[in-house]
Amino acid sequence: MKNLNKEYKEKINEWEEVKQEIRRLKQYKTVKRYLELEEESKIINKDLNNLYKKILYERYSNCNHILVMSDYDYDSYEGRSYRYYGCIKCGLDEGVINRGYGLNKEENTMLELMNEYEVHRIGGKQTGIACELSDARELYNEIIENDKDLSDDEIISIFKARAKTKKLILRR
Numbered sequence: 001m002k003n004l005n006k007e008y009k010e011k012i013n014e015w016e017e018v019k020q021e022i023r024r025l026k027q028y029k030t031v032k033r034y035l036e037l038e039e040e041s042k043i044i045n046k047d048l049n050n051l052y053k054k055i056l057y058e059r060y061s062n063c064n065h066i067l068v069m070s071d072y073d074y075d076s077y078e079g080r081s082y083r084y085y086g087c088i089k090c091g092l093d094e095g096v097i098n099r100g101y102g103l104n105k106e107e108n109t110m111l112e113l114m115n116e117y118e119v120h121r122i123g124g125k126q127t128g129i130a131c132e133l134s135d136a137r138e139l140y141n142e143i144i145e146n147d148k149d150l151s152d153d154e155i156i157s158i159f160k161a162r163a164k165t166k167k168l169i170l171r172r
């Protein structure tokens with residue numbers, strides 16, 4: 001205990017010295033400017049994140065989703081399985097709720113939005129195909145690349161046929 005008290009006092013002294021040095025350096029114009037810019041940079045970064053979130057929200061909420069089963073989970077305790085669906089058009093994916101880790105920036109923002117709006121199930125047209133969402137989106141892009149005026153139902157029938165030819169599967 002005595003040693004800890006001593007260590008604590010020494011740390012306080014060390015901290016005081018550091019703070020004093022910071023106060024001294026802050027008198028220089030460049031240092032002051034540097035600190036101001038750091039602060040500005042943090043604010044801009046926060047604005048960027050908010051804008052990114054708004055852009056994704058707009059994209060997801062203006063989409064008439066076309067869904068593939070992108071993930072599933074089996075609960076052996078409850079003896080039931082859960083299916084998760086993702087949209088081949090906008091990329092919104094219920095699977096992020098199941099995974100919850102190792103998510104990229106878009107998926108993290110997606111998860112935040114779904115939690116904020118308490119959306120855990122995505123409504124849309126089903127393709128009846130179970131496969132990786134990234135593969136499905138690649139195929140979707142191929143389909144619309146050649147014909148941008150296809151209706152959703154036309155896209156779904158082409159998608160189903162090609163997903164079978166390409167043998168798209170869910171790899172987990």
Ligand SMILES: [Zn+2]
Binds near residue numbers: 087088
């Ligand atoms: Zn969508």
